Amino acid sequence: MEGAIGIDIGGTNIKIGLVDKNRIVARRIIKNDPGEPPPQVLTRVAEIVKKLGQKYSVKTAGVGVAGLVEKGSGLVVFSPNLPLWVKIPVKETLARLTGLEVFCTNDANAVTLGEWLYGAARGYNDVLGLTLGTGVGSGLIINNQPVLGANGFAGELGHTVISFNGPDCPCGNSGCLERYIGAVAVVRRCRALLRAQARRATVASNQLSLFGTSGEGLSRMFELTGFNLNQITPEVISRAARMGDKLAQRVIKETAYFLAIGIINAVLLLTRKWLLLVAD
């Protein structure tokens, strides 16, 4: 049987899948430690690729990397969430280690291309694809053409600025959308709110003993993490929100609001329909 390999190199995990006619028939997920030298990571990936491809006649592999990937060469120039991945020849290295023909692009471009060709965006002429994870990526299809820009770096919606005096970003700018809706930023904002709530609860319980004042209830996230705020993850926030936890719901609402600012900026920049509405 003929198959192909898909590899997603993200800021936290690396996902590797064996694909047979648009269907994933086997998959592996390994951790990506941002402190591990990239050549070592690629050697680990190549070992898994070789094992996965054993029963199939695999000739090609497509790689998406969470970073800026040079068009054609597949060179990873820079990745805000993987600081060691600077000028790493991913395409060339994996081709050499696996013997496969390798294609490499930015992860959000790869997802958008996949959804446009085979998934949710099939049949649309213009598509904006967003990947929400450790970072925030985006890919663009306009007039049935993937838009990569002059060197392949186009479509970085996560690094458009939504607040001019916002937090610093590893990309060198500050106030980027990713600093508000990336998983790390969401968890950090949630922890700060929980710490503030714990402080208020302490003050309230002192007042209760002195004056009989009742305080607010503690978030369910304290109980879900055993009072260890290092255990807060987007999954914990989501679980607590579904349980009706007000603080978790607030974090999700805020995140959705910031995401909406990013999306509306993209819509205003790209959508011809909106311009037609104005003309009307």
Ligand SMILES: [Zn+2]
């Ligand atoms: Zn940035």
